[in-house]
Amino acid sequence: STAIQAPEPPGQVLRLTRREEVAPAAEGNEMAALRAIVEGTARGTGEVFFQSLVRHLATAIGVEYAFVAEFAGKRTRVRTLAYWRKGQIRENVDFDLAGTPCEDVVRGGLCHHPYAVKERFPHDDSLVAMGIESYLGVPLLDGDENVLGHLAVFDERPMPAEPRRLSIFQIFATRAAVELERLRVEKRLVESEQRYRDLYEEAPNAYVSLGRDRRLISVNRRATQLLGYSAEELEGSPVLEFFAESPPGRAQAEQAIRTCLAGEEVSGLELQMRRRDGRPLWISLWMRSMRGTDGQISAAHSIWVDITDHVLAEAERARLQQQNLYLQEEIKSVHNFDEIIGRSPKLLAVLDKVARVAPTDATVLINGETGTGKELIARAIHSTSRRAGKPLIKLNCAALPTGLVESELFGHEKGAFTGAIARRIGRFEISDGGTLFLDEVGDLPTEAQAKLLRVLQEHEFERVGGHTPIKVDVRVIAATNRDLLKAVREKTFREDLYYRLGVFPIQLPALRERTDDIPLLVRLFLDKFSTRIGKRVDGVSRATMQRLTAYFWPGNVRELENILERAVILATGPTLEIGPDILSEPVSATATGPHLALEDVERNHILNVLGQTGWVIEGPKGAATLLGLHPNTLRSRLKKLGIKRASHDRS
Numbered sequence: 001s002t003a004i005q006a007p008e009p010p011g012q013v014l015r016l017t018r019r020e021e022v023a024p025a026a027e028g029n030e031m032a033a034l035r036a037i038v039e040g041t042a043r044g045t046g047e048v049f050f051q052s053l054v055r056h057l058a059t060a061i062g063v064e065y066a067f068v069a070e071f072a073g074k075r076t077r078v079r080t081l082a083y084w085r086k087g088q089i090r091e092n093v094d095f096d097l098a099g100t101p102c103e104d105v106v107r108g109g110l111c112h113h114p115y116a117v118k119e120r121f122p123h124d125d126s127l128v129a130m131g132i133e134s135y136l137g138v139p140l141l142d143g144d145e146n147v148l149g150h151l152a153v154f155d156e157r158p159m160p161a162e163p164r165r166l167s168i169f170q171i172f173a174t175r176a177a178v179e180l181e182r183l184r185v186e187k188r189l190v191e192s193e194q195r196y197r198d199l200y201e202e203a204p205n206a207y208v209s210l211g212r213d214r215r216l217i218s219v220n221r222r223a224t225q226l227l228g229y230s231a232e233e234l235e236g237s238p239v240l241e242f243f244a245e246s247p248p249g250r251a252q253a254e255q256a257i258r259t260c261l262a263g264e265e266v267s268g269l270e271l272q273m274r275r276r277d278g279r280p281l282w283i284s285l286w287m288r289s290m291r292g293t294d295g296q297i298s299a300a301h302s303i304w305v306d307i308t309d310h311v312l313a314e315a316e317r318a319r320l321q322q323q324n325l326y327l328q329e330e331i332k333s334v335h336n337f338d339e340i341i342g343r344s345p346k347l348l349a350v351l352d353k354v355a356r357v358a359p360t361d362a363t364v365l366i367n368g369e370t371g372t373g374k375e376l377i378a379r380a381i382h383s384t385s386r387r388a389g390k391p392l393i394k395l396n397c398a399a400l401p402t403g404l405v406e407s408e409l410f411g412h413e414k415g416a417f418t419g420a421i422a423r424r425i426g427r428f429e430i431s432d433g434g435t436l437f438l439d440e441v442g443d444l445p446t447e448a449q450a451k452l453l454r455v456l457q458e459h460e461f462e463r464v465g466g467h468t469p470i471k472v473d474v475r476v477i478a479a480t481n482r483d484l485l486k487a488v489r490e491k492t493f494r495e496d497l498y499y500r501l502g503v504f505p506i507q508l509p510a511l512r513e514r515t516d517d518i519p520l521l522v523r524l525f526l527d528k529f530s531t532r533i534g535k536r537v538d539g540v541s542r543a544t545m546q547r548l549t550a551y552f553w554p555g556n557v558r559e560l561e562n563i564l565e566r567a568v569i570l571a572t573g574p575t576l577e578i579g580p581d582i583l584s585e586p587v588s589a590t591a592t593g594p595h596l597a598l599e600d601v602e603r604n605h606i607l608n609v610l611g612q613t614g615w616v617i618e619g620p621k622g623a624a625t626l627l628g629l630h631p632n633t634l635r636s637r638l639k640k641l642g643i644k645r646a647s648h649d650r651s
Contacts, residue, residue, distance in 0.1 A: 134159030228276030368508030371558030390434030552605030
C-alpha cells in the first residue's frame, strides 16, 4: 500500500514510499465513490477496465478530465488508453511529454499542481487552450518499480491537496498499473505464441499431435504439404490411414505409437507413408508422450522429417550397384560369338526383322532351338534400339527355384519372408529405362506369369511383401525353345501372357537349316580358339567340312562351337580333322531343343544327309561316306529306323 504526503508548495514532486497501512478512506460520499470505482473496474479488463477507471475516478475526485496512458514506442511520447473529458469517453490521443506536467510524472514521482498549472507549463498548448488550472499525476509501476505509463486527472478549477483524495487516486493508480502490466504480459504471451505458431506452421518438419485414440489432434502446414490433405481433412482422422500398408509402414507405425503411449520415446524410425497423389513419401519419425493435468499420458507429439529424397537416392544407389553386379557378371560370361555370322536367306530374314522391330518398344518373343543364338538376337535388338545407352539385363527363368523367381524379377521388401533381412531390388527396377531379356520364359511359374502380365500392361508392380506400386519403363524381350502354344493348350502357360509377349515373334532357324553359314562359323571359331589356345590352325580338311555341313546339329551353333574347341585342343597340325566318331556321339534328349528323342535325332540327321546326296548311299560323295559309316551299316540303320525313300519322296 502507498501513503501520499500532501505537497506544501504548489507543483512539488514527491517520490512514492511503501508502508503497511493506507490512510483511512473518507466517509460518506467518498466511501460510496470508492465502492463504485471498485465495483465498476472489477468487472472489466483491458480497454473496458481503463474506461471504467477514468470515468469513476473523475467522478470520485470531482474533476472534468482523467486519462491513463502508456509509452508510445519511446519514453518521450505517450498514448492514452482511456481518456475522460467533460462527461464522455473521448478518442485516445498521442502526445510528446516535453514541456508538459506529465514529463515529471514518468520520471517516477507523483506530481500535484493544485493551481496555476498552465502558467507553469506555458508551452503545453493543450493546457492553455483548455484553460486547465490544476493537475495531479502518478506513475504506473510494474513489480520491479519500472515506469509503464501514468495516470492523470486535471481540471479547470483548483485542486487542493486532500490526503484521502490522494490515497484513493494512488490506490487506483496501483490497480491501473497491475492491469497495464497484465496487458503487457498478455501481449508478450500472444506475441510469443504467435512466434511459436509461426515457427510451428513454417517449420521445415511436420509437427503432429495425436490422442490415445490414434486420431490426429493438430497438424502444422508442413504436415499438410507432405500428405497432400488440408488440416481440416487431417485433424480427427486416424493417423494410421496415412501410413503405407507395406512392412515399413502401418505395422511399425502402430508399434511406435503403442511404445510412445506406454511412456517411451521413439526416435529416428524410418517409415513409408501414403500421399494423396500416390507419390512416394518416407519420413524419419520422432515421438514422445504428453501428460494431462492428472499426470496421465493423454496424447503423443510427433515430428516427421521428410527423407524421401534420401531413401529414393539410396534405392537408386542400390539399384545401380545391383545393376553393376549384373553387368560385371555379363562381362565375365562367355557369349556364343561377338557378332552374328551368316549369309543364308533364313538368317538374313531374321536380321531384317531385327532391324524393323529394334527402333520400337514392342515386346519381342524369340523362339528357337537350344544354341541358335536367341540371346545374341536379343542383344542385337537392344543395341540398335533407343535404349542402347541403358543396360540389357538378363534373367534365365529356368535357372531359379520357383520360390525365388518373383523376388528376382520384382525384388522384395525387408521382412517379406523368412530370410529377407534387407530390401532387394529386382531385375525390373534394375533395367528401368533399358531392356529385360527373359530367357526360357516358358519355364516361368504360373504365379509369376500373372505379375509379369501386369507389368507389360500397366508398367508397374509391387515388390514381394510391398504394397506401393513402382512405375518402370522397361522393354521386354522373351525367348524360349518350348512350344508355347502347346503349353497354352495344356494350361501351363497363360494365353493372355502368350499374346502379350508375342507382339513381334521371331523364329530362329536351326543350324541345319542354314548349312551355307557353317564354313563362315567354322572360320570364326577356329580363329577364336587358335588364338586363345596358342595353336596354329589354318582350316579344316575337305572331308571334315563335308561332315560338318552334313551333320544334323541338334545343339546348333553352340554344339558346333564346342566341337571345334575340342578339335583345336586335340589338333596336331595346321589342318583340322574331325572324325565321324566325334560327330556321331550320342546327344541327350535335353540338348536337342524341343525334346526330341535320340532315335528321332538320328533319323532326322540321316534324312538330312540323304537329302543332300540325292539318296546316293555309296561312293565318295555318298551318304555313307559323309556319315562315316560302311554302306551296309547305313542300310541296316535305315531299315531299323523305318526310313524308306519312296515315302519321303512322296512327302
